[in-house]
Amino acid sequence: MSVISTEDPILRAISGHTRAENPSSFLALNSGNLTFTAPGLDGVIVYRRTGRFAVQFGGPFADAGDYDALLTRFLDHLREQELRLVGVQLQRQDADAYARRGFTVNQIGASWAVRVPELTLRGTRFMQLRNKISRALRNGLQVTEVDADSCGDALAAIDGAWLGSKGGAPQLEFLVGQIGGPAQALRRLFVGTIDGAPVGYISYSPVYGTRTGWMHDLSRRIPEGSPGLMEAINAHAIEVFRGEGVEWLHFGFTPFTGLSEENELPSHSPSFQWLMHFLWAEGAALYPAQTQLAYKQKWAPDLLIPEYVAFQGGPSLAGFAHIFRACKAF
């Protein structure tokens, strides 16, 4: 298996240019992404092309002195390609930069994180969570950190059962993690088994910057499994991370969550602000935000990180829809 080089330009950019503190930056390494670089400029832009849009992941991962120039070159490139830019998972620093360029920028959701050293599952607040974990362990769950290469069959069995339970729904891409490929050497993988049979897994991706740690990324379980499988796997991983002195566990981005007036930029679109609130309340068919957030809130995250969408040329429903198209959500 090929292993990513520390000199890989995307890895160098996301681990070295962390001013925006994007907790999901490791997704930049997903296969299927396109990257834009420019001679003489230190940094990369990560995006996917879908329809007549370029959907950019995060802001430029670039040296502070090259950030604006790289974005300018990228916009020139897109103009030549007759593509319109929509950015997603921009952090606040990116959001301000895009707003200064005339993009319409709105909060689209939030990422969530918890400090590992202070996280204990003691107290009434975590009673339900402890009960679920106990049930899984009483049902025989064993959790092990594994090398993805050594358990391909187990992962395939869990994936097959999980995807089968989704009624043929497509596998999401782009803004969700992957397992395998050259970047796998940098991820952590914890697998749960009962009586030797694989029942669930959670993959964790590295997070760079001042909130260094791990991001609870791709997770799957067999649909008919014991209650508490994912909770028990994550609790096990937290104890491993705690033992290693890890500071932060990130839960990643959930659209339509953590919305707040105080997070909006002055030039935001009120329509999109309303639409995000509407999709939080009524948009489960597009994305099950409430279910996703309910899982994250079990761990009492103590950090909400607002994330933004940026529209070139004014607010665009088509641009917004193409974010989900780029993710293969429809």
Next chain:
Amino acid sequence: MSELNLSTDALRHSLVELLMGIIGSPDDEELARTADRAVLSLDERLAGEARTATA
């Protein structure tokens, strides 16, 4: 009917309908332009309501 005559709730409903339409036909450029106009109409309406509320 002109969008000027629609209530704010009707404009919001129209926005959701247009989003669903785009998801069904993501390459329909005319639909996308119609949706962009609807967003701007609702932006103006909501901004106007906010100004009135704070006046």
